[in-house]
Amino acid sequence: MEKVLVINPGATSTKIAIFSGTRRIFLKIIEHGLEDLARYEHVIDQFGYRYNLLLSALADAAIALSDFDAVVGRGGMLQPVESGTYEINRDMIEDLKLASRGEHASNLGALLADKVSGDYGIPSYIVDPVSVDEMDDVARVSGLSDLPRVSLSHALNGKAIARKAARHIGGRYESFNIIVAHLGTGVSISAHRNGRMVDVNNAQEEGPFSSDRCGTVPSYRLAKMCFSGRYSEQEILNKLMGSGGLSSLLGMKDVRKIEELANSGNKDADLALRALTYQIAKEIGALSTVFNGKLDGIAITGGLAHSDRIVKDIVSRVEFLSRVLIFPGEDEMASLALGVLRVLRGEEEPKKYKGTCKIEKPA
Known part of the structure; x- marks a missing residue:
């Protein structure tokens, strides 16, 4: 049975996870304190720190790295x-070190x-x-x-859930x-x-x-705000991503607590949640036009899919379009392992990253 090490x-x-075939046999979550991370100016500078912790965690569990058939990073x-x-190569490593499309912890996955x-x-x-x-x-x-x-986008989970939805519908992802x-x-x-x-x-932006x-x-009003003299560039960026959405509307971002407030009669919390599900349903409806209405299924996933209220509100608005499948949470570790297993089992060929939008197709 293929043995795959997953690093996310x-x-x-x-x-860190270990898969024997499709079965996960080990999971370790290494928490990083904010005071530890604060020592590093850039995400890439955390590489050595995280790699040493990874090795220590595996050594503590008496896991020999030489036993694996493959390793996969986010x-x-x-x-x-x-x-x-994709096979990890020098072009990929150099692009991630350069971080021209932004710094993110996921950039460390391929490096590790x-x-x-x-x-x-x-x-x-x-x-x-994410750049699919x-x-x-x-x-x-x-x-x-x-x-x-x-x-x-959340391409890893999105692709994995689309494949899972296709199996539930009764066919291959490529057919629906x-x-x-x-x-x-x-x-x-x-x-x-x-x-x-x-x-x-x-x-991040729409x-x-x-x-x-x-x-x-x-x-238009955003542009006026940017040049009002009241905000720095970083303050505007923080408003758009980090302190926007529910955080801006209610001063909190924990959806479970917001739902409790709404259920106890807080009108602001109730309106914010209804607006959230309204916008999600409207986006689903807009995307249905991509298929000229010939839609085989809608899959709802992610952490918020654990909320019965949120799911119910969305489904009530979109179920006329197609069947709706609910897959709460996400399993990025399994999605990463399954992608590698498809290569190890000859079900698909690995691709070669060339940078700047160039893909070398398998011969």
Whole structure:
């Protein structure tokens, strides 16, 4: 049975999992204190710190790294790429170190996996990074030529859930039209047509608002705000991502607490939650036009899918479009492992990252 090591660095933790085939046999979550991370000016500077903790955790569990068939890291903010499983190479490592598309903890995933690969002779991969870009040309166009739409999304979970939804419907992912609504700290809603994610909102700058992100806001008034002299550039950026959404509306971002307030009669909390589900449902409805209404399924996933109220409100607005499937939470570790297993089992060929939008297809 194939043995795969999975490494998933997040903002304040590094998750490590071991899979024997499709079965997870080990999970370790290494928490990183804010005071420890504060010592590093840039995310990339955390590499040595996180790698040593990874080795210590595996040593404490008496796990020998030489026993693995492959290691996979979470993909980071790379240049736009097609969906798939990618061999980690020098172009990828250099792009992640440069961080031209932004700093993010996920950028460390490939670097950590590559280090394991170099030290222990194990093939290393990433799967469906956030920069997966399969958008139709027409979907890229915005109303301002300077600002084309960009595909940055929860591609790993979105693709995995689309495949799972296809199995529930009764066929292959490549055969169906599916909308996936990933409802987490950010909300990304994607349209999957015959195995490609042909449209998706960039959860950092458009679409429905979320717990701490603004989503789409009135652009003219935003421009006036930017040049009002009242805010610095960083303050504006923080308003859009970090202190927007529910945080801006209610001063809190914990959806469970907000739901408790709404259920106890707090009108502001109730309105904010109704607006959240309204915007999500409206985005799903808009994406249904991508398929000319020929939609095979809608999948709702992510942390907010644990909320019966949120799911019920969304379903009530979109169930006329197609069947709705609910997959609460996310399982990025399994999604990463499954991507590598498809390669190890010869079900798909690994792709080679070339940077700047260039993909070398398998021979």
